[in-house]
Amino acid sequence: MSMQAWKILASAAAVAFTAAAGPALAADPIKIGSFLSATGPASFLGDPEKKVLEKYVAEYNKAGGVAGRKIELVLYDDAGAADKASSFVKRLIENDKVDLIIGGSTTGTTMAAVPLVEAAGMPFVSLAGAVVIVEPVKKWVFKTPHTDRMAAEKIFADMKKKGITKYAMISENAGFGKSGHDETLKVQANYGMTLVADETYAPKDPDVTAQLTKIKNTAGVQAVINWGFGQSPAVVTKNYKQLGVAAPLYQSHGVASKDYIKLAGDASEGVRLPAAGLVVADQLPATDMQKAVCAKFQKEYQADFKAEASTFAGHAFDGLQMALAAISRAGSTDKAKVRDEIEKTSGYIGTGGTVHMSATDHMGLNLSAFHMVEIKKGDFALSD
Amino acid sequence: MLSAFLQFLISGVTVGAIYALCGLGFSIIYNASHVINFAQGEFIMIGAMTAVSLVEAGVPMPLAILLAILVTMAVGVLLEKLAVEPARKASVTTLIIITIGASIFLRGLAQEVWDKNFHKMDPFSGDTPINLFGAVLMPQTLWVLGTALLVILLLAWFFNRTLEGKAMLATSFNPLAAQLMGINTKRVLMLSFGLSAALGAVGGIVITPITFTAYDNGIMLGLKGFSAAVLGGLGNGFGAVAGGLIVGIAEAMAAGYLSSAYKDAVAFVIILLVLVFLPNGLFGRKGTERV
Amino acid sequence: MSGLSRWAGLGALAIFLAALPQALPNNYYVDVAVLACFNAIICVGLNLLIGYAGQISLGHAGFFGLGAYASAVLVNSYGWPPLLALLAGAAIVGLMAFAIARPVLKLKGHYLAMATLGIGIIISIVINTEAGITGGPDGIAAGPFSIGSFKLAGERDWYWLMAGLLLATVWLATNLVDSPVGRALRALHGSEVGAEVVGVDTARYKVMVFVVSAVIASVAGSLFAHYTPQLTPTKADFFKSIELVTMVVFGGMASTFGAIVGAAFLTMLPQVLTVFEDYEPVILGGIMMGTMIFMPKGLVPTIAALFNRRRP
Known part of the structure; x- marks a missing residue:
């Protein structure tokens, strides 16, 4: 240059x-x-x-x-x-x-x-x-x-607009996922949200359908938040689609790169997430x-x-x-x-x-x- | 909640079949040499990464898979020739450290040859879930299970019906006697590394549509494969598969009914309990090892 | 090792440790020396188990981590004095090691490796998961180490403490090795059946060595919790366990000074290899393989044998 x-x-x-x-x-x-x-x-x-x-x-x-x-x-x-x-x-x-x-x-x-x-x-x-x-x-x-707290707030604000009050969370049991999970719990009351199912998985787990099945079978789940980065959110997204869970899936800013879409493929269609302007620069x-x-x-x-x-x-x-x-x-x-x-x-x-x-x-x-x-x-x- | 149970079971079988395929590689090398190859996970990764990068470069899938298996076999044979054979007389612990060194080396190399990103591969026969009494099963899971089954049958045939296989078993049982009987034990060792590398590559490729792949994916798969092989009884191919399925199903059931945070711990507790009562694993026997 | 050369070795180590700080230009180098001391202490203990008793442990970082977290949690959350927390940690780890030793040490070879690996992983999962107590993956800070009003501050203070502790550990280890117990241990590595035939209670000795090496790891862990600014679960994980075993084997199994050399060498190596940036793992793995292929008995025994051969 x-x-x-x-x-x-x-x-x-x-x-x-x-x-x-x-x-x-x-x-x-x-x-x-x-x-x-x-x-x-x-x-x-x-x-x-x-x-x-x-x-x-x-x-x-x-x-x-x-x-x-x-x-x-x-x-x-x-x-x-x-x-x-x-x-x-x-x-x-x-x-x-x-x-x-x-x-x-x-x-x-x-x-x-x-x-x-x-x-x-x-x-x-x-x-x-x-x-x-x-x-x-x-x-x-x-x-x-x-901060991950801001991401959680952004997600909750979006949920609130859609009239959602009960949500489930599935998070990676490593640094980013754990911290995001904890910050989400701290701010949920400000938005009138209630956590009804809380699951975790290990970063390299090849399959999380057991956890998602539990979430799917929990009464009253209106939306699901996934905290994690790397390959795991793509695994979650794919399994989510396979199980046909109806509630909307929210990802964190941890997946705000095209790699995630590439990995998860069609299953990522309709997933919502908070992201910095960088990923949508041309649409601003x-x-x-x-x-x-x-x-x-x-x-x-x-x-x-x-x-x-x-x-x-x-x-x-x-x-x-x-x-x-x-x-x-x-x-x-x-x-x-x-x-x-x-x-x-x-x-x-x-x-x-x-x-x-x-x-x-x-x-x-x-x-x-x-x-x-x-x-x-x-x-x-x-x-x- | 029959459908939930069924779903947990399917999840467990999917994961378990992956661990089983990884565990089989440990078993073969152990059968021929009583060496535990801690770089087995890297064979899985190299197979998957080679196949993925060839497919991304436009090579047709079947050819890419074949090439990936050959590349991984070459890596396995090289590893045996350059690192394991020269240290053949060293203690078990020394050999463990050599293969750990090899795994760090291969991982480092993979990170330079390819990259640190995650890669995907399309499922072999689509991704339309199969509905089973309210639970869903992905077609790729059947591929993984079928491959594991095929591999066991091939191995059983190889070890019991071919001269090479019998030579391998004989070498494992008593290297000196085998040598005296005219078996080239060096060749057997090389063959076992080539074979388990090929097996690792096959496993790595079949599971990639489910797990994705990256330069460091071999660590977790190697660890779980080793656990599966030990739980089933080292040197026993059927045991490795049973061990893998038990670990996978235990993890899924623990995630489903107990706590997802402790699912891995539950699997290890089960392995520990089994070892306390069966010090040679579920199907391992001292002395005569058959597949 | 005969009695005389034992004291000579200990004396040489003491002189080396005393002189070393003069050669270290700044606190970064002292920090690396302190970390090497930490690893050396654990490895001397682990070597008793691997080198002398012939029992592999792929879960030793679990004991190190338990000690570290016992200290961090008791001091940070419950306000215990650090020394008391250290002792409590050692007691917990000692009891735990004692409880699991018998069933686990019955296992042989790779089955024992698997069992110790499993125990280590279970410990690290608990530490990682119970975030309410341990701080989870982001870790916890234990604060400075103090006894009464005396507070340990700065890398150099820590160096003297850890160097002293290393000497004490070596003294303990060489005593154990040369005692009747030690001879029994060496017999174990040679032939367990043989040892039993001559009336050595192998199981009891194996348990004792297992507990001793676990407690040494725990004490080192407790101190490490105060030394490090942020204690994270990675210190208790499977990779740390592998690293410790590698240090022992690299330096030379069944050689106390080998364990020290292995620990020091492999603590420094990554710092030296930073110049290779992305090629670091390739070179590290290559060095590990090369050394073990050409010196299967490890650095110190191989070099010692070379010297002995030259001598008439």
Whole structure:
């Protein structure tokens, strides 16, 4: 991609520092550290995140870096294990002496890093979903993805519109599924919802018809929510169709990628889920400020990796942009200043929505960042 | 709730047949060498991934399946030649670590040769559910069951009626005596790896329309296959199938009637209880092993 | 190992452990050393079982995890002092190991592997599922380790504690190996029938070793719960169990120092292999296979044999 094209796509903040770059100074590079679950059970998240960080750091460097300094990315693969993550975070802080950390694909790996970055005073942008990461607010910790609680709220809001009050839940007994399950239970009362059947399964289970049969035979189930990612939601969706369960099926934002539709095939027809603007970028109204950002990102990602960008790829993109913009505004890599600038991020338009951070909100997204989509004819269709 | 029970049973048989096919591979290698190959799950994955990628590349399904089986067999034979045979005299524990190393190696290789995404394969005869007294059965389940049955019959014929098979059994029973009788025990070992790799590939391909496949799918299938083989009694093909079905049905019944969170634990508790009372599994016997 | 060389070995290990921190430039390296100590302690215990008693365990991470979660839950949710929680964890694990030892250790070879694997998996399923108590897949934080007003802080403090504990564990293990019990153990690995013929109660010894190695794993787990910022169920799972067995076999079965070398080597290896990025598993698997093919007895015994051969 040419430097020209890059400038156009970059958000307002990015443009500001690209312009300020000018002739490269012989300064030390900005060191960005990262630990991601690029392999292992959460590679679904970590792999696209890694691709995005590597790609865009290279892009920034081609464009002259940030504030005249090149960017150096130090990236480790924690394979989804929290103890490996904490070792790598120590390595990033103590040995690589990075200026800022973007990473933590899962809530477990993120929470392993939190005490370390807090103690070291290291700005940290997490790419994981759970609410606990930013609630209560931790001084040095920020996150880019929507929370699973927001996804649950979005689903409930949609159910409420349809007059549904009793629902069943089937969730994966691993990090994402468990956390989504728990957050759903926490907010159900706000929407007047009652859980009538609660089932789980293991991430690699080849068949979940036993659990779904139980749900099917439970009286009064008006809708079913599935929490999980990877292959399991596709297995659930297929089995759901095979059993001919009549109630509508809701998936989480964890399946918001074309891979899910490809795997589940026709069975995914009619499934509803909350998703970031990224997956329906072309359907957003022209007035939606996210439209251009998402479309550009999607196009570039596909050009490089021959696959559709998932929302997880988008989280890494947003994290990198916000972090570099903050460094640019701070005019240095002084950790305290960079932290303050990240906290002042306001009006950044990313793939996940428009971000307004504050001292009390280290995520800065609200429910409007989510769209309700329905799968129609093998594609996501906006259905707000 | 007869239909619910029937549905749990079908779910259990579906899953159980998958475990059974995976368990059979463990049994063959054990029969020939008393080695437990912890890379058996990777054979399953390689078979499935090769077939899927060939089909995606436009190769007709039957040819893709045949090629996938051959590729996996080659991997199995290479593994035996390069890693297992040189360490033939090492202890059982050392061999276990070698095959675990092999599984990490093959998984890492698969992640580079292919990718980390999930892949699907179309069911062999459509996906219209068959209705059985209010419960539904997918045609692919019949394929899995039929394949398992066919494999057992073929294995029984192979071990009892062919010279190669008899040589394999003899080697397992007493390698030295077999060698003295003029049996090439090295060849037998190689043959057993090739055979179980082929079997793994067949299993992997037949189950993919149900389970999908990815570079790391071999771990869970290998673990469950091993459990099935041990529960049934190592070296006993019929036992591996029975073991697989018991584990699968136990999981489904536990999910249906007890708690889905503890379904895997229930299966392992059953295995433990069986082993306490039958230390050689359900159908395993010391000494003479027949299929 | 004779009495003299035992003390020489222990002394050499003590000097090495005392000198090591001087060579470590920053806390990251100290952290890796601490993790190596944790693994080494568990492996020395596990080696008693695998190397000397000839009994494989593919579920040892379960005991490690039980100890870790006993500490994390008792300290975090019930406000117990860490030391008391550690002892309670060790007692629970010891009793549990004792209860299951007899029926399980009756099994042989791969059947024993299956049984221990099953027990380990059941433990990890319980930890993963009972999220209300254990925090589930996202884990739980046990907080710092403190005795009274003394609080253990920083990697270096931890290093001294774990290095000391490693020495104590090695001392315990070598004593066990050289005692009459130990000789019985070695007899077991050789021939169980033979040992019984000469009047060794093999079952009793096997049970004892099983319990000792489980308790060592539990104590290490309890401390680990305080060392790690976030304890997650992956520490108790099947992969961790396999990793521990690999360390023991890699370093050399029936060699206490082999277990330490194996643990240290395989703790450091992934840190070194990060430069290979996506090829890391291929290289790790290759190294595991290569070492075991060319050194089937493990690193330390093979190298020791090489030295002995050179000596006149």
